[in-house]
Amino acid sequence: MKKNVLIIGAGGVAQVVAHKCAQHNDILGNIAIASRQVAKCEAILSSILEKGSLKVEGKLSAHALDAMNIEATAALIRETESEIVINVGSAFVNMSVLSACLETGAAYMDTAIHEDPAKICETPPWYANYEWKRRQACAEKGVTAILGVGFDPGVVNAYAALAQAEYFDSIDSIDIIDVNAGSHGRWFATNFDPEINFREFTGQVWSWQNHQWTSNKMFEIKRTDDLPVVGEQTTYMTGHDEVHSLSQNLNVPNIRFWMGFGEHYINVFTVLKNLGLLSEQPVKTAEGQEVVPLKVVKAVLPDPSSLAPDYTGKTCIGDLVKGRKDGQEKEVFIYNVADHKEAYNEVGSQGISYTAGVPPVAAALLIATGEWDVARMVNVEELPPQPFLNLLNQMGLPTRIRDEAGDRDLVFS
Structure with missing residues (x-):
C-alpha cells in the first residue's frame, strides 16, 4: 500500500x-x-x-x-x-x-x-x-x-552502527570526517542555510572524549588525512548533531566530528564574527532601525540552492573507526564520495x-x-x-x- x-x-x-x-x-x-x-x-x-x-x-x-x-x-x-x-x-x-x-x-x-x-x-x-x-x-x-x-547526522550514524555490529569487538574512537572538495565559483557562500551554518560554529565545540563532554574553541584543533578520491585534506574539530546521540547510544569513549574548511572561509568567518556580524541579537542602526546582524549577512549571501549549476568537484564523508577485533587492533574508514555535477544533472541540486x-x-x-x-x-x-x-x-x-x-x-x- x-x-x-x-x-x-x-x-x-x-x-x-x-x-x-x-x-x-x-x-x-x-x-x-x-x-x-x-x-x-x-x-x-x-x-x-x-x-x-x-x-x-x-x-x-x-x-x-x-x-x-x-x-x-x-x-x-x-x-x-x-x-x-x-x-x-x-x-x-x-x-x-x-x-x-x-x-x-x-x-x-x-x-x-x-x-x-x-x-x-x-x-x-x-x-x-x-x-x-x-x-x-x-x-x-x-x-x-x-x-x-x-x-551527517544520519548515514554516518548508520556507518557507526555497522562498524560496531560487524567489524569490531570493541571501539576506541569514531572520528566523523566531512570534506567538501568542490568549488561553487562564488567569492563566498555557504552550502546550506547561512543562518544555521554560522550558528554551528560561533559557540563552543563539544566533543565526546574519555566518556565525557569536552569543550574547545572553533578552529582550535585540526587534523590532516589522506582521504579516498579527494586526497590530503585538513579538517577542524567542531560540534555536530550526531556526536550527541552516538555518545549516548554507543558505548564508545571517543566520538568527534571534523569538517573541512579552506583558509578563505576561515578568514571571512573570523572577520564577520569579530565584527559582531554573526550575532543573533538585535542591534539598532543610527536611523533607529532594529536589525539582527546574522539575518543581514544571510540576506546578502547567495541562496545555497543557486550554487548548484556551477558546482564542480566531489565530497567525501565517512567514519574513521578504531578499535579491536579478535584481540588485534583494527581501523576502518566507511565512507561515501558524491559528485556535485552528477547531482545537479540528476535532480538540479549540488x-x-x-x-x-x-x-x-x-x-x-x-x-x-x-x-x-x-x-x-x-x-x-x-x-x-x-x-x-x-x-x-x-x-x-x-x-x-x-x-x-x-x-x-x-x-x-
Whole structure:
C-alpha cells in the first residue's frame, strides 16, 4: 500500500527529497511540498516534471505553510492524507512539525537537531533539550519519529552502527570526517542555510572524549588525512548533531566530528564574527532601525540552492573507526564520495544537498515497507543499518570501505 508524503521546506535539500520521492512514488504515493514561499514549491514540482522523475503517474501538490503553526501543519497533513512527513525546513520548526505529527499520527523525519533561535550551542547532549523529551509521547501514540536522518547526522550514524555490529569487538574512537572538495565559483557562500551554518560554529565545540563532554574553541584543533578520491585534506574539530546521540547510544569513549574548511572561509568567518556580524541579537542602526546582524549577512549571501549549476568537484564523508577485533587492533574508514555535477544533472541540486536529501527518502521507503516503522522515536544508529545502506547504494549514495584489504564497495544482501 502506498504511503503519501508531505515534504516541509523548499530549499536545495527539499528539491532532492522531492525528486527522489517522485522516483519512488510507486511506494511513496502522492507527494505534497509546503513552505512559506509556495512559488519555490511550485518550482520544485515543475523540475520534477521537466526531468521526468515520476516513476508512475501520481499527484503532486504545492502548499503555502508556516510550519511554526502546529494546527496549520496538522491540517495540511490531514488534507493531503500524508502518512509520512519529511521535515527539511529550518531546524527552528522541528518541534512544531513533530507536534503536528503526534497530533495526526503521521511518521516524522528530520535531518538536524532542533534549534531555539534565541540560543546558541546549548548544553549537551542537544537532543535531550528538545526532541528526546517527546520520546514517551511517540511511544504512547505509536508514532515513528526518526531523528537526524540526513547524511551527517544520519548515514554516518548508520556507518557507526555497522562498524560496531560487524567489524569490531570493541571501539576506541569514531572520528566523523566531512570534506567538501568542490568549488561553487562564488567569492563566498555557504552550502546550506547561512543562518544555521554560522550558528554551528560561533559557540563552543563539544566533543565526546574519555566518556565525557569536552569543550574547545572553533578552529582550535585540526587534523590532516589522506582521504579516498579527494586526497590530503585538513579538517577542524567542531560540534555536530550526531556526536550527541552516538555518545549516548554507543558505548564508545571517543566520538568527534571534523569538517573541512579552506583558509578563505576561515578568514571571512573570523572577520564577520569579530565584527559582531554573526550575532543573533538585535542591534539598532543610527536611523533607529532594529536589525539582527546574522539575518543581514544571510540576506546578502547567495541562496545555497543557486550554487548548484556551477558546482564542480566531489565530497567525501565517512567514519574513521578504531578499535579491536579478535584481540588485534583494527581501523576502518566507511565512507561515501558524491559528485556535485552528477547531482545537479540528476535532480538540479549540488552535492551537499544531494547527500542530505537522499537518506530521508530511503528512510521513508523503509517506513513504508515496515522495516523501519518502529512506532517510537529513534536516532539512526538504533535501527538496523544494512537495509538503509543497501537502499542508498541503489539510490546514488554508495557505501565504500577502506581497511587492510584496500578500498572497495560494501554490498548488503
